[in-house]
Amino acid sequence: MTASLRLIDSHAHLDFPEFDHDRDALFAAMAKANITTCIIPGVSPVHWDRQLQVAHQYACPYGLGLHPWYVDAHWPKAIDALSERLDNCSGDKKLVAVGECGLDKMHGENWHWQLPALEAQLLLASKHQLPVILHSVKSHDPLISMLSSHSLPRRGVIHGFYGSVEIAKRYIELGYLLGVGGLLLNEDAKKLHKVVETLPIESFICETDSPAMTPKSAKGSRNSPLLIGQIVTKMAHLQKKSNVLISERLLSNVLQLFEL
Numbered sequence: 001m002t003a004s005l006r007l008i009d010s011h012a013h014l015d016f017p018e019f020d021h022d023r024d025a026l027f028a029a030m031a032k033a034n035i036t037t038c039i040i041p042g043v044s045p046v047h048w049d050r051q052l053q054v055a056h057q058y059a060c061p062y063g064l065g066l067h068p069w070y071v072d073a074h075w076p077k078a079i080d081a082l083s084e085r086l087d088n089c090s091g092d093k094k095l096v097a098v099g100e101c102g103l104d105k106m107h108g109e110n111w112h113w114q115l116p117a118l119e120a121q122l123l124l125a126s127k128h129q130l131p132v133i134l135h136s137v138k139s140h141d142p143l144i145s146m147l148s149s150h151s152l153p154r155r156g157v158i159h160g161f162y163g164s165v166e167i168a169k170r171y172i173e174l175g176y177l178l179g180v181g182g183l184l185l186n187e188d189a190k191k192l193h194k195v196v197e198t199l200p201i202e203s204f205i206c207e208t209d210s211p212a213m214t215p216k217s218a219k220g221s222r223n224s225p226l227l228i229g230q231i232v233t234k235m236a237h238l239q240k241k242s243n244v245l246i247s248e249r250l251l252s253n254v255l256q257l258f259e260l
Ligand SMILES: [Zn+2]
Pocket: 011, 013, 041, 100, 209
């Protein structure tokens, strides 16, 4: 990777406590590696204050949302709080998305609340004319059907996408991008390799989902946006194009989607 390539990590939870001891050093290392910024998604009302503080301190764009793992019986209250936050932040240019929100069948015990909580957030994305950052684990069918019935003005991204080429195409047909993360670096992630090999580069943005989703090769260490260069290189390899071309396209895709 040459030094002139500008990269953006489209999904990193750099507000999480895992980064408290070395956040300054990490942002300095990112700048050195030409990773100009990362988008920090929101996950729940108890996280938003700290998230916004970190986002503002490091001038990062951010999303505000209720992650499916944090949805419980009190979800209507959390949605009211989200709606109020979005109103309060509506003049802030760094607010670029609603999310992360979505569906997760692996955390199925709150499934019946996840659906209405997501629907409420899609309506908020519509109202505020923002794209959505979507989390989808073992939930592609219900998510696709919900996205089909809500035509959001700015669509969004299926972050950390993992699924078949057919599923990927259904999202793309609806106007959504696919966020490709560290999973791509795992040799056994064949389905994802196929998706990146087959579909046009216009369909993707790249992300690390730090501190989660550490690839197997880096097992035991903390994931961080510094990994984004490796993900871009792997995407370029699978697309059989140069690093320069692929990183430029990925950059323009993320700038366009979030109007950065
Ligand atoms: Zn996330």
